[in-house]
Amino acid sequence: MKMFDYSRADSPEAAVAAGGRFIAGGTNLLDLMKLQIETPEKLVDISRLDLARIEERDDGGLTIGALVPNSDLAADARVIRGYPVLSRALLAGASGQLRNKATTGGNLLQRTRCYYFYDTAMPCNKRVPGSGCAAQGGFNRILAVLGTSAACIATHPSDMAVAMRALDATIVTLQPDGDRRRIPIGDFYRLPGDTPQIETVLAPGELITHVELPPPPRGRQLYRKVRDRASYAFALVSVAGIVSVEEGKIASAALAFGGLGPMPWRDARVEAALLGQAPSTAVFETAADALLAEAKGQGSNDFKIPLTRRVLIACLRDLTGNPA
Amino acid sequence: MHFTVNGQAREAEPDIRASLLDLLREHLALTGTKKGCDHGQCGACTVLVNGRRINSCLTLAVMHQDDDILTIEGLGSAENLHPLQAAFVKHDGFQCGYCTPGQICSAVGMLDEVAKGWPSHVSASLTEIEFSDEEISERMSGNLCRCSAYPNIVDAIRDVSEASA
Numbered sequence: 001m002k003m004f005d006y007s008r009a010d011s012p013e014a015a016v017a018a019g020g021r022f023i024a025g026g027t028n029l030l031d032l033m034k035l036q037i038e039t040p041e042k043l044v045d046i047s048r049l050d051l052a053r054i055e056e057r058d059d060g061g062l063t064i065g066a067l068v069p070n071s072d073l074a075a076d077a078r079v080i081r082g083y084p085v086l087s088r089a090l091l092a093g094a095s096g097q098l099r100n101k102a103t104t105g106g107n108l109l110q111r112t113r114c115y116y117f118y119d120t121a122m123p124c125n126k127r128v129p130g131s132g133c134a135a136q137g138g139f140n141r142i143l144a145v146l147g148t149s150a151a152c153i154a155t156h157p158s159d160m161a162v163a164m165r166a167l168d169a170t171i172v173t174l175q176p177d178g179d180r181r182r183i184p185i186g187d188f189y190r191l192p193g194d195t196p197q198i199e200t201v202l203a204p205g206e207l208i209t210h211v212e213l214p215p216p217p218r219g220r221q222l223y224r225k226v227r228d229r230a231s232y233a234f235a236l237v238s239v240a241g242i243v244s245v246e247e248g249k250i251a252s253a254a255l256a257f258g259g260l261g262p263m264p265w266r267d268a269r270v271e272a273a274l275l276g277q278a279p280s281t282a283v284f285e286t287a288a289d290a291l292l293a294e295a296k297g298q299g300s301n302d303f304k305i306p307l308t309r310r311v312l313i314a315c316l317r318d319l320t321g322n323p324a
Numbered sequence: 325m326h327f328t329v330n331g332q333a334r335e336a337e338p339d340i341r342a343s344l345l346d347l348l349r350e351h352l353a354l355t356g357t358k359k360g361c362d363h364g365q366c367g368a369c370t371v372l373v374n375g376r377r378i379n380s381c382l383t384l385a386v387m388h389q390d391d392d393i394l395t396i397e398g399l400g401s402a403e404n405l406h407p408l409q410a411a412f413v414k415h416d417g418f419q420c421g422y423c424t425p426g427q428i429c430s431a432v433g434m435l436d437e438v439a440k441g442w443p444s445h446v447s448a449s450l451t452e453i454e455f456s457d458e459e460i461s462e463r464m465s466g467n468l469c470r471c472s473a474y475p476n477i478v479d480a481i482r483d484v485s486e487a488s489a
Contacts, residue, residue, distance in 0.1 A: 001341045006386055027382045030343070031363050045387055068441035071376075075442040080450045091445040095466025098364060100376045101383065150459065206342055 041197030060215035082216030088223035089163035112154035147261035152196030165256035165264035166240035175320035189263030219244025235259035243319035279320035330398025347385035356396035367467035370426040377433025407446035411480035420470035
């Protein structure tokens, strides 16, 4: 690990003024620092800031402090009651030990687990911009089929963020100049394009302080994760679904996907294909067509396209009470 | 920096880059906690910090000022085994033994999480936990055993959970 300066911040304002890389749970950052994939010169420890609470807002939503551990968020009675898709997504990710340490803000900022990002002997445009992408033409079973670019086919690894995308979460930040910003999660992540090293709209030194959830949505919620082993593995495909049916028609639908793209994926065309329709397999197939129309396999991840179709249709059946 | 390890106040000045695992093993000579993968994948380094199980390899020692750390050495001794240690012996829950300290510290933390009513990925209900072998396997999935003593590890943990229920 490369040497760095370390300081502990005693307020969010002091943290952003310190002008370094933030560390809280550290479960992803230290992993990457050991491999010298991340080499921050200055670490600012934010783990003791007063940002580890979950609070109800007057509008019925929740404000989650950026330092709330994944375990605590998953087990929170208000989350279980109003946002079970979020509890389920969190519990599907990582291990008990990691969930105890990993934080809400850090989970949003996880880096990809693309094998070539991790292998410093190989080209990777995300790790060394301009060096190339060894994943294309390489082992890409776990990598993306949507939102990719010629420079990068990495996936975003989070389960939590997929649920938050379906829940229309808002990310609240503190900027180095002291101003606050509220970023809808749909605007938070960036497509790789030709700059895959830039993954979010956060400015250098901008600190996530909270994540806001709107009031609990109507309808059924589920999180389904398909992976290569039964536990403690990243998603090949995951679905966070929230669907309500009223008077025999789909009245609302929010569907987000993990394992498919460089960000927690959501496509308004999928939901448009469902809204106002009587639930049926034919309607669900239309929604899957909308999701996958532009999907592009890379060889060893081609299977994700038919797999996603089947998983989405199965989820929609469960969410709408098993129509014909 | 100071902190408490197994009930004793300790002081150390580790390298700023040292993990909590390295602090325990290299500075305090508490070598019961094992270094396996050093990347949070195997769980051999599991310890309890302020009562919660974590991977000690993926946290900086300097971030643990004033924390209360419990390692395998603090759970029991050869003369006075912790119930989980005794159950692992009884059920032959290991072969080479390298993962065992992590398995046992993890199980201590895991049983406490169950007692708090925390659900898991395999819980049918998020509010009513029915403890089962499937729950043990899921909740212990962060601890790998290359000898694959898993069935006996599950037996040992079930034994202790039933005794304390």
